[in-house]
Amino acid sequence: KNLRMYFPVGSNLFTRNKKFVKAVEDVSFSIEENKVLGLVGESGCGKTTVGRTIVRIYKPSHGSIDYTRPDGSKVDVAKLNNKEMRPYHREIRMVFQDPFGSLNPRIPVKDIIAEPIIIHNMLPKSETEDRVASLMKDVGLNPDYMNRYPHEFSGGQRQRIGIARALASNPRLIVADEPVSALDVSVQAQVLNLLETLRDEKGLTFLFVAHDISVVEHISDNIAVMYVGRIVEKAETEELLYNPLHPYTEALVSAIPVINSDKSKHRIHLEGDVPNPVNAPPGCVFHPRCRYATPACSQSVPELREAGPGHMVACHNYDKISLRGI
Numbered sequence: 227k228n229l230r231m232y233f234p235v236g237s238n239l240f241t242r243n244k245k246f247v248k249a250v251e252d253v254s255f256s257i258e259e260n261k262v263l264g265l266v267g268e269s270g271c272g273k274t275t276v277g278r279t280i281v282r283i284y285k286p287s288h289g290s291i292d293y294t295r296p297d298g299s300k301v302d303v304a305k306l307n308n309k310e311m312r313p314y315h316r317e318i319r320m321v322f323q324d325p326f327g328s329l330n331p332r333i334p335v336k337d338i339i340a341e342p343i344i345i346h347n348m349l350p351k352s353e354t355e356d357r358v359a360s361l362m363k364d365v366g367l368n369p370d371y372m373n374r375y376p377h378e379f380s381g382g383q384r385q386r387i388g389i390a391r392a393l394a395s396n397p398r399l400i401v402a403d404e405p406v407s408a409l410d411v412s413v414q415a416q417v418l419n420l421l422e423t424l425r426d427e428k429g430l431t432f433l434f435v436a437h438d439i440s441v442v443e444h445i446s447d448n449i450a451v452m453y454v455g456r457i458v459e460k461a462e463t464e465e466l467l468y469n470p471l472h473p474y475t476e477a478l479v480s481a482i483p484v485i486n487s488d489k490s491k492h493r494i495h496l497e498g499d500v501p502n503p504v505n506a507p508p509g510c511v512f513h514p515r516c517r518y519a520t521p522a523c524s525q526s527v528p529e530l531r532e533a534g535p536g537h538m539v540a541c542h543n544y545d546k547i548s549l550r551g552i
């Protein structure tokens with residue numbers, strides 16, 4: 227709720243006039259249990275920072291992260307210190323983008339997957355190996371290979387190892403940060419199907435971070451679109467794809483490939499570059515690239531407001547323009 231994450235930059239870190247990268251600016255959303263929220267946007271829009279803040283790799287500069295425990299009690303994990311965070315690190319896990327870089331090449335796979343079990347004292351040592359074997363089966367890996375090292379597996383298999391590691395502590399919420407973007411397209415589909423199966427079988431909840439809306443559309447119940455640190459639109463997946471209200475979402479949706487369609491003729495190419503988050507433009511950050519911009523757009527920041535049931539949009543003119551969905 228109202229999450230903000232600023233990083234100081236430049237050589238003036240210790241002076242009064244600090245400059246900041248405003249990576250995340252006033253971001254609010256909720257994820258219901260057993261649902262998947264897709265968080266979409268271009269590189270550098272702050273979506274990964276949101277994910278890392280939720281698992282508390284970063285402590286947010288401002289805002290709260292309200293987590294509801296299985297007994298219904300609530301805790302603001304943004305306020306917890308590292309020691310207090312420990313039980314939540316067991317319940318909230320992250321799957322990283324890079325299956326090549328996120329696994330220690332010197333450690334056999336069985337020890338990589340067992341790490342959370344050991345850290346959180348979850349099982350006696352004698353039972354850990356059986357649990358690792360069962361986790362490997364859950365993610366479609368042959369347990370006979372548990373003594374092998376990460377380099378002996380393919381990219382898709384390595385991402386499955388990362389998923390097995392995340393599952394090892396019986397989490398409730400998984401933040402998946404671009405989990406398939408480093409994989410071949412055919413392998414992407416397999417890993418997405420695996421995540422969907424795990425969601426259904428284990429009742430997991432996901433924050434699924436991706437730059438490609440066509441990757442999240444199949445797995446997400448709801449989608450939130452980010453641009454330069456802010457959420458500009460969020461809605462149920464179908465509603466967002468068929469009835470986008472923000473011009474940036476319109477451009478993202480227009481880029482989704484559709485088989486047997488002449489849709490490529492309608493693809494919207496955005497002019498200009500994503501602005502620097504250190505010196506973001508005033509008013510609506512999208513206004514330098516927006517073909518619907520009016521003078522008011524450069525003067526005030528549009529609030530995220532309800533445009534329909536469950537459909538939120540941050541645009542001054544959303545009700546005056548007619549956009550294209552899929």
Ligand code: SF4
Nearest residue numbers: 510513516523541542
């Ligand atoms: Fe475009 Fe203005 Fe809406 Fe921003 S507020 S998206 S500039 S029309």
